[in-house]
Amino acid sequence: MSNVVANVYRGGVIESSHLGHVAVVDKNGSLLYSYGDPNRLTYARSSMKPIQTIPVVETGAADRFAFSEADLALCCASHSGEERHRSRVLAMLSRIGQSETVLQCGTHVPRDEASYRQLIKESRELTPVYSNCSGKHAGMVATAVHMGEDPHTYHEQDHPVQIRILEAVADVTGYPKDKIHIGIDGCGVPAHRLPLVNLAWAFARLATPSVFDNPVRREAVQRVTDAMVAAPEMVGGHNRYCTDLMQAFKGQIIGKAGAEAVYCIGDRQSGIGIAVKIEDGGARATYAVMNEVLYQLGIGTDGELEALHAYTNPDVKNMNGKSVGSIRTEFTLRRERKAAL
Amino acid sequence: MSNVVANVYRGGVIESSHLGHVAVVDKNGSLLYSYGDPNRLTYARSSMKPIQTIPVVETGAADRFAFSEADLALCCASHSGEERHRSRVLAMLSRIGQSETVLQCGTHVPRDEASYRQLIKESRELTPVYSNCSGKHAGMVATAVHMGEDPHTYHEQDHPVQIRILEAVADVTGYPKDKIHIGIDGCGVPAHRLPLVNLAWAFARLATPSVFDNPVRREAVQRVTDAMVAAPEMVGGHNRYCTDLMQAFKGQIIGKAGAEAVYCIGDRQSGIGIAVKIEDGGARATYAVMNEVLYQLGIGTDGELEALHAYTNPDVKNMNGKSVGSIRTEFTLRRERKAAL
Numbered sequence: 001m002s003n004v005v006a007n008v009y010r011g012g013v014i015e016s017s018h019l020g021h022v023a024v025v026d027k028n029g030s031l032l033y034s035y036g037d038p039n040r041l042t043y044a045r046s047s048m049k050p051i052q053t054i055p056v057v058e059t060g061a062a063d064r065f066a067f068s069e070a071d072l073a074l075c076c077a078s079h080s081g082e083e084r085h086r087s088r089v090l091a092m093l094s095r096i097g098q099s100e101t102v103l104q105c106g107t108h109v110p111r112d113e114a115s116y117r118q119l120i121k122e123s124r125e126l127t128p129v130y131s132n133c134s135g136k137h138a139g140m141v142a143t144a145v146h147m148g149e150d151p152h153t154y155h156e157q158d159h160p161v162q163i164r165i166l167e168a169v170a171d172v173t174g175y176p177k178d179k180i181h182i183g184i185d186g187c188g189v190p191a192h193r194l195p196l197v198n199l200a201w202a203f204a205r206l207a208t209p210s211v212f213d214n215p216v217r218r219e220a221v222q223r224v225t226d227a228m229v230a231a232p233e234m235v236g237g238h239n240r241y242c243t244d245l246m247q248a249f250k251g252q253i254i255g256k257a258g259a260e261a262v263y264c265i266g267d268r269q270s271g272i273g274i275a276v277k278i279e280d281g282g283a284r285a286t287y288a289v290m291n292e293v294l295y296q297l298g299i300g301t302d303g304e305l306e307a308l309h310a311y312t313n314p315d316v317k318n319m320n321g322k323s324v325g326s327i328r329t330e331f332t333l334r335r336e337r338k339a340a341l
Numbered sequence: 342m343s344n345v346v347a348n349v350y351r352g353g354v355i356e357s358s359h360l361g362h363v364a365v366v367d368k369n370g371s372l373l374y375s376y377g378d379p380n381r382l383t384y385a386r387s388s389m390k391p392i393q394t395i396p397v398v399e400t401g402a403a404d405r406f407a408f409s410e411a412d413l414a415l416c417c418a419s420h421s422g423e424e425r426h427r428s429r430v431l432a433m434l435s436r437i438g439q440s441e442t443v444l445q446c447g448t449h450v451p452r453d454e455a456s457y458r459q460l461i462k463e464s465r466e467l468t469p470v471y472s473n474c475s476g477k478h479a480g481m482v483a484t485a486v487h488m489g490e491d492p493h494t495y496h497e498q499d500h501p502v503q504i505r506i507l508e509a510v511a512d513v514t515g516y517p518k519d520k521i522h523i524g525i526d527g528c529g530v531p532a533h534r535l536p537l538v539n540l541a542w543a544f545a546r547l548a549t550p551s552v553f554d555n556p557v558r559r560e561a562v563q564r565v566t567d568a569m570v571a572a573p574e575m576v577g578g579h580n581r582y583c584t585d586l587m588q589a590f591k592g593q594i595i596g597k598a599g600a601e602a603v604y605c606i607g608d609r610q611s612g613i614g615i616a617v618k619i620e621d622g623g624a625r626a627t628y629a630v631m632n633e634v635l636y637q638l639g640i641g642t643d644g645e646l647e648a649l650h651a652y653t654n655p656d657v658k659n660m661n662g663k664s665v666g667s668i669r670t671e672f673t674l675r676r677e678r679k680a681a682l
Contacts, residue, residue, distance in 0.1 A: 008601070008622060010384060010524040010525070010532065011522060011523060011524025011525060011532070011534070012524075013382070013522055013524070013534065015384050015524070015534075015601055015622065016601050016602070016619075016620065016621055016622030017620055017621060018621050019360070019621075041354070043351060043356050104661070105660060106659060106660025106661040106662070107660060108660050117461050120458050120461045120462060121461060121462060121464070123462070131660060181352060181354055182352060183351040183352025183353075183354070183356070183665060183666065184351070184352065184659060184663070184665040185659065185665075186659045186660055186665075187659065187660055188659050188660065188661055188663070191351065191352070193352070193354065193356075260349075260356055260357050261357070278357075279357065279358055279621075280357055280358060280359050280360075280620075280621035280623050281349060281356065281357030281623070282621050282622070282623050318447060318525060318526065318527045318528065318529050319446060319447025319448060319449050319472060319527055319528055319529065320445070320447040320529055321447070322525070322529070324524060324525040324526075324527075325524065
């Protein structure tokens, strides 16, 4: 097992181990550092949400429906289903002239336990707005309505909404459209599978909008990523890495998690993009690994990394809240031969 | 990655992979088949519960407090917190002369969602009886009370309750007491770390009580394992592998899961013991892997394995309940050179 990224300790010894892959690239797509297999074909899952939001801006839907920065950030979100997230999605849908029933994302128990308990106390059932993807779906509906397309089938692979998104994913990741393998995501929309290095490159480019020759795309990328760092509380929620990371770095970094242990970061200062995939899909190691990558790359001041301390080698606690172990990252990035930071 | 046991597919291609280890031994401890590292040092976690229950019988506590087969099965359980589990634990505590506050297991949201929703509707808080380990803890309290020991510190490593358990673990697993590394389990009691092959041997011996020379131990092992197969609904709950496995095999097999993706089986017919550990601790692959081991070993009729079909290469579903992939086991057990079934 040559590419262990993190071990889970209990009582001072290893209980379980996670393999992983890391790709670090510059804005030109040159691989600077790696670990494991930087070309691993990886479903980007929700880490594609910033790209999936680009057409919401480019089509004019965002302007037509007066989407604020917080609204656009919510389109990029895997949110916790807190009241502030749900009420904003409902307000967006109202301006689009649609109700919650148009959302095709299904639903699930939200991360925000208080919201779930409130729902049960009121004898109400979970609805699609509780889905962590409801903001993204509201953005897709907005685009379909604005373009005069069927707003009820926007999740299908051959719907113009998804065709526009696939084109944007291919452009931003620099990976040919016909090589992107499509699966179905947990929320029912197409999921895109690409080499990890292209996910990293996508985030390097998202962090550096000037690389886009097309002014429409350049402006859309700028607006979406500005929205994420302006309203990071919409991208995740309380005690969520995406939110805490972007708050700690005060506009320098955009970051987005994906299911099955994917995480992508774009550093607007250096133009570097980073993508992480834990081989087994276990999310618990993801944020600790990303913190360690930032540390090894020298991205972030002591203060910025300190603000993310809770995610660095986190404790494993028992049901009484006592620390009985920890998750420790144990890897060193390989510097690629041709690379120079 | 030489020891992949299962791949998680989405859209027909691999999204994530799980490594794993398998040990298959006979009642004499001879390794018959293996995969990965059969000697992997492994925290047994809750798969030790049948052994942790042995002293409840041997001390006389089970007789003193009139523990039924269902009560003893509940001592061996990682239950779902269903009403039938909670009310039985409370009844056991009542006969012991203790209240729920004596339990040191902490608490967590139970697997049984209906029980959790009922609790919230009644504006009540989670209590220790909801912990999946509350039956085991009730058994430990029973032993302490019966022996005249402090019933409030039974979870501590140097308490006589835990010293008796360690002795039983060493005896049944055939692994020296002083080589068993001790951590703290999620429920606060000692967790035992041993080679996987010794976990398998333990279950071979649990399935074959006649191997124990000491008649007291022999009778206690018989009684505990009879209880598990007589009341498998107490060991897990609705749609739980432990319960469904033991019901399907109608007394032939004892099986118990442990946290961080451990599973152990003892086959009372062949005297074979099996232990599985998924390297990354991800539970989702565990039952599919164990089903595949049973299939490769030829344990179980078509009907018995058909009853466990839901756990064989299970679907990955999206939030609308649509199948978007599957978890597929992809390994072949190695037959050990000296072994013969």
